[in-house]
Amino acid sequence: ETGVTQTPRHLVMGMTNKKSLKCEQHLGHNAMYWYKQSAKKPLELMFVYNFKEQTENNSVPSRFSPECPNSSHLFLHLHTLQPEDSALYLCASSQGGFTDTQYFGPGTRLTVL
Amino acid sequence: EDKVVQSPLSLVVHEGDTVTLNCSYEVTNFRSLLWYKQEKKAPTFLFMLTSSGIEKKSGRLSSILDKKELFSILNITATQTGDSAVYLCAVPIQMDSNYQLIWGAGTKLIIKP
Numbered sequence: 001e002t003g004v005t006q007t008p009r010h011l012v013m014g015m016t017n018k019k020s021l022k023c024e025q026h027l028g029h030n031a032m033y034w035y036k037q038s039a040k041k042p043l044e045l046m047f048v049y050n051f052k053e054q055t056e057n058n059s060v061p062s063r064f065s066p067e068c069p070n071s072s073h074l075f076l077h078l079h080t081l082q083p084e085d086s087a088l089y090l091c092a093s094s095q096g097g098f099t100d101t102q103y104f105g106p107g108t109r110l111t112v113l
Numbered sequence: 114e115d116k117v118v119q120s121p122l123s124l125v126v127h128e129g130d131t132v133t134l135n136c137s138y139e140v141t142n143f144r145s146l147l148w149y150k151q152e153k154k155a156p157t158f159l160f161m162l163t164s165s166g167i168e169k170k171s172g173r174l175s176s177i178l179d180k181k182e183l184f185s186i187l188n189i190t191a192t193q194t195g196d197s198a199v200y201l202c203a204v205p206i207q208m209d210s211n212y213q214l215i216w217g218a219g220t221k222l223i224i225k226p
Contacts, residue, residue, distance in 0.1 A: 043147075043205075043214075045156065092214065098156075099201065099216035101115075106212075 003027065006091050006105035013081065014113050021076040021108045023091030032074040033102065034066060035090040043090070048098065049074060081112045115140040117204050119217035127225050130192050134220045136202035137184040146185050148176055149201040151219070156201055159187070189222075197224045 004025045013019050025032060034046040046060045049068040063085075065077040074091055088107045094100040120135045138146065145163045149156035160169045162178035162185055169176050173192075178185045189196055199219040206213050 044158070090212075099218060101216070102214040104212035104214065 004091060004093055004103050004105035006089075006108050008108060009106060010109045010111075012111045012113065013078070015081060015083070017081075018077070018079040020078065021089055021091075021110075023074040023076075023105055025072055025074075025091075025093040025103070025105075027093055027095075027103060029093035029095050029103070030071055031094045031096060031098070031100070032068060032071070033092045033094075034064075034074065034076050035092065035104075036087050037090060037107070038087040047076075050096075078110075081110075083112050086110055086112045115204075115206060115213075115215050117202060117215045117217040119200075119202055119220050121220060122218065123221040123223070125223045125225060126192060128192055128194060130224075131188065131190045132192060132222060134187040134189075134200050134222070135184060136187070136217055138202075138204050138215075139183060140204050140206050140215060142207050143180070143204065144207070145205060146178055147203045147205070148185070148187050149203065151199045151201055152197075159200075192224045194224045194226055197222060 007022045030051050032049045035043045036046055037043050047066045052068045052071055063080050067075040088109050090107045091105040092102040094102045117138045126132055145161055147161050148159040150159055160176045162176060165178055165180040173190045176187045187200060199221050201216060201219045203214050203216045
């Protein structure tokens with residue numbers, strides 16, 4: 001498999017549930033990112049990881065918890081979400097710095113009931 | 114090859130001056146152009162431009178897109194020291210089932226008191 005993959009593609013969860021989004025990149029990149037895209041809004045950067053170290057947390061609520069066990073895998077753990085957290089969550093990777101071309105996964109469409 | 118080029122790479126002006134930052138692009142399947150401001154943290158979103166000739170404005174900042182000549186400009190009037198930052202433009206592109214974000218290298222703007 002090549003590129004950036006994300007699972008699941010769709011997720012519906014209640015506000016009391018705990019779930020995790022998974023991202024895997026097969027590009028040999030060193031940096032990975034989580035973005036949120038709400039309806040009719042541009043991408044919002046959530047987290048940045050470089051060589052497994054979190055370098056940016058863009059003021060994201062603590063109900064979103066990222067995990068990067070290695071440079072190929074990135075998780076986003078979700079708990080006690082709110083309906084306004086419903087959005088498309090996109091994972092991306094790049095070779096090195098933030099302004100290197102970022103390759104995106106297909107996204108997870110999350111609906112919080 | 115898709116590319117986004119910003120100019121100038123750096124710019125030093127005095128408070129109160131007006132600056133114009135440039136972003137030119139050569140991409141396939143153009144849909145939109147994004148401007149971000151990056152201080153010490155991750156970039157914060159400024160504008161998304163999709164249509165030629167329509168100015169987007171937010172306070173002292175404004176931006177416009179020219180899809181015929183393939184560029185965008187970001188204007189900042191009556192600059193303040195707080196405007197000092199790196200200004201980034203990015204173009205999202207869709208290649209088959211893959212989504213990429215092509216970044217310019219940024220313009221480092223320094224506003225002197």
